Amino acid sequence: MPPLGATDLSARDRQLRVAHLDADAFYVAIELLRHPELRGKPVVVAGSGPRAVVTTASYEARRHGVGSALPAARARRLCPDAVFLPPDFRAYREVSARLMRLVRSHVEKVEVVGLDEAYLDLEGLYSPRAAMRRLVVEIERSLRLTCSVGVGPNKLVAKVASDADKPAGFVVLTREQACARFASSPPAIVPGIGPKTAARLAALELRTLAALAAAPQELLIAHFGPNMGRELARRARFEHDGEVGSPRKVASESRERTFDTDLRDPQHMREALARMASELCHSLAAHRRIGRTIGIKVRLDDFTTVTRAHTVPEPTCDPALVSEVALRLLSQYAPARPVRLLGVRVAGLSAADASSHDAEPARGARDSTGTGGRARQLGLPV
Template sequence: MEQQETQRKIIHLDMDAFYASVEQRDNPELRGRPVAVGGSRQRGVVAAASYEARQFGVRSAMPSTVAQRQCPDLVFVKPRFEVYKAVSRQIRAIFAEYTPLIEPVSLDEAYLDVTENLKQMASATRIAQQIQAKILAETQLTASAGVSYNKFLAKLASDYRKPHGLHVIKPEEGLAFVEPLKVGDFHGIGPVTAAKMNQLGIFTGADLRELPEAFLRQHFGKAGGYYYAIARAIDHRPVVADRVRKSVGSETTFEQDLTTDEELLEGLQPSLDSVWEYCQRTGVLGRTVTVKVKYADFQQLTRSRSSLGLFTDKQLLERVSRELLTALYPLPKGVRLLGVSLSNLEASEDSVGRQLALPF
């Protein structure tokens, strides 16, 4: 396996039957029933189907008339895209607690690069589990997750144990995972291409890997190079954030409440280190520092300070953060969480630093 491949930590998160699940969440009468989001008229199309409807073969992009024939008890619900967008933003905010490297694919699907992350967690699998739990707790919706060392495998993994599943493909498992798969199950190979491959005698990942790249390019053009790579479980595509983040932050929850001034200042340091590490790695700096304090009874408060210039060195960031914290002394009760964030960010043209290999 190429060294570059083993260094990335990619999570693919995919909400389960997203639009339909939102409708079932918001309308108890729809729970447990086959639901299709979309138009029920003659020329209507299914935008999303609940798992109850999928058992009858109903799927997205299917004409509504066909769906109704396959499932006579199907309930059609008019789409509420503003609601779906709001929930999507809520879910994206959870992602942002862990990494700024978020590549949305749609409202209900995204790639996350957690090779280095804001929680300083070594296990990408554990991060995926935490995100799934947070999504369920905050939205009452479930998500499936795939964890691997590249985007192609992470996507395959998230489809492997739906709904609300989690599957991990480790670097030493990539080739074995791809070999028995039907080419039609590969992300990036649609029905037409799969049929063409079948005509050429290519039915599985193992079949695809037997063919030289020149042959694949001859029959599939530029995409042949991509097929050659994924048959070998190789995918160099980075996770590309769709826009510069508005803020970056880190927080620490303590096993025992902090009560002394010394404990509080010491407890703030891991968040400061994490935020500044991100600034160094990405070349992004901010103008506003915010300190977050959560007391033992879960009451929380924040204090912020803005500067005309960017916070260009760690010492200045530390000094201002500590001043914001000490201005709250004496604290009336024990503290269970401390956090630091930077906002009003500006990105430089510096490239992202080399990422470290972390254990799955």
């Protein structure tokens, strides 16, 4: 028997450095564990307000054209027999924590990118494919959830591969195989090519990844600038050197809400905005992030949308300060019409750990009282 060691790895296996794991119809799958009588039926997890959207649909409901982000009212028309359940994010977060613990017990370097999604660094594993098969079996056994897995030389290939054969997919591709398999797919299947970019590419007759990969570089650079032009061509060839565990730097975080009925009472607007500011700051504190620029977004009933922002002297995630600034920006704008949507944002984010104000924001985030008036001390507009 040949000795086991890195030298025995086939050239192909050495290429398989990254996996993307994605639980199938995660929210619905969790609901089906609690409501086994709904198995095999179209099930949709969606909010209940008139402007609610679908968060997840079971594969039975997807056959009727119901998918994520579809307005719930439209989903009800498309699939009147579907069972609609309200989302229970607390339950989803609990299952997610167990799922990610399991993933981390199999693979050391993991980059969680959503409640049900993660990139796994497979470098150094003797048999990456066998390791991923074992993990999938273990997840199914202990959490009773199915996952789809993509394995490839980089995050782009892994992500697109995990999406290619859902549910319970297991797709292993080299970069060259990915180029061949997805040659006729639209560019937007590749992460980093959003709907707006896809529309601009379509206007240039670049409607497939093969067409984009073959496009003259000068054309892309002329339309998208040198950086993005080159990056689009690389992505079309599934070239990517982003490491697992180095997620894109988050520049800002926000919360916004479209109201079931437009808000007319300034007090209701203030309450809604303060609530969102508090939620946002708790999330920032949980991720140990702080930022200096606090902004609001207001959309009126005629769809006029305005943003206002103010930069404070020190980065913060203090809910009292953030909501005080946000409320002042709102009262300065003084919406002249009923308000359809409100949002609050903290931008210019940095890691709280890297700052000398380390402990303070986290404490502020837990204690949302007692810091009133701080905006005034900081010389903010009154």
